[in-house]
Amino acid sequence: MTLLQLLLLLFLLICALMAGRIKDLISSVIIFAAYSLTMALLWQQLNAPDVAITEAAMGAGVTTLLLFAAISRTERME
């Protein structure tokens, strides 16, 4: 396991913990998008480019927008 993968894993862990803990839901969604992007980089590092493309398009792109649309219909703060 290289240094890049270790750093990505550490950042992934921090993002996952903070996305659950933070009270502002918009900040939480942005952190979740960063989590998805890091996960896509990690999938590519783990020799799974197919999953990486799906994760980058689905997790970082469409899921973020769908969660934003859901927040705009409800409340911002938890």
Added chain:
Amino acid sequence: MRDLIIRVISRFMIPFIQVYGAYIVLYGHLSPGGGFAGGTVIASSIILYILAYGLLSEEKRIPEHFTRVVESAGALFYVFVGLLGVLLGTRFLGNSVAGFPLGIPGRLSSGGTIFLLTFAIGMKVASTMITLFSHLIDEEREEG
């Protein structure tokens, strides 16, 4: 949301995103990617258009009944290609056993019916994502 910079930049970006999505769909049987990933990329370009220009402008260009028809057509096309294997005397989704030519490995025309199946999945996923997002942000449209 109607900022000039966002409108100009998205006008530049949307064609490139759509070409990349079409590439992922069409080369799904050769390179990483496939119907789901490519359809999501195409749908995200349309979602970018909705965010930059508004839902009314998007509904004028891509009417809602059109995405509904494309969505159902993608699913039905997949089932039709699958049933071709049954009609030719083998199993559901039968490819080379049903007599479809496999072509030269590595070419775009290789893989028998997988090309058509990936295209059907791309149609279905792209129109589903567009419908999902436009229904979520539309305030006036009543349910059903």
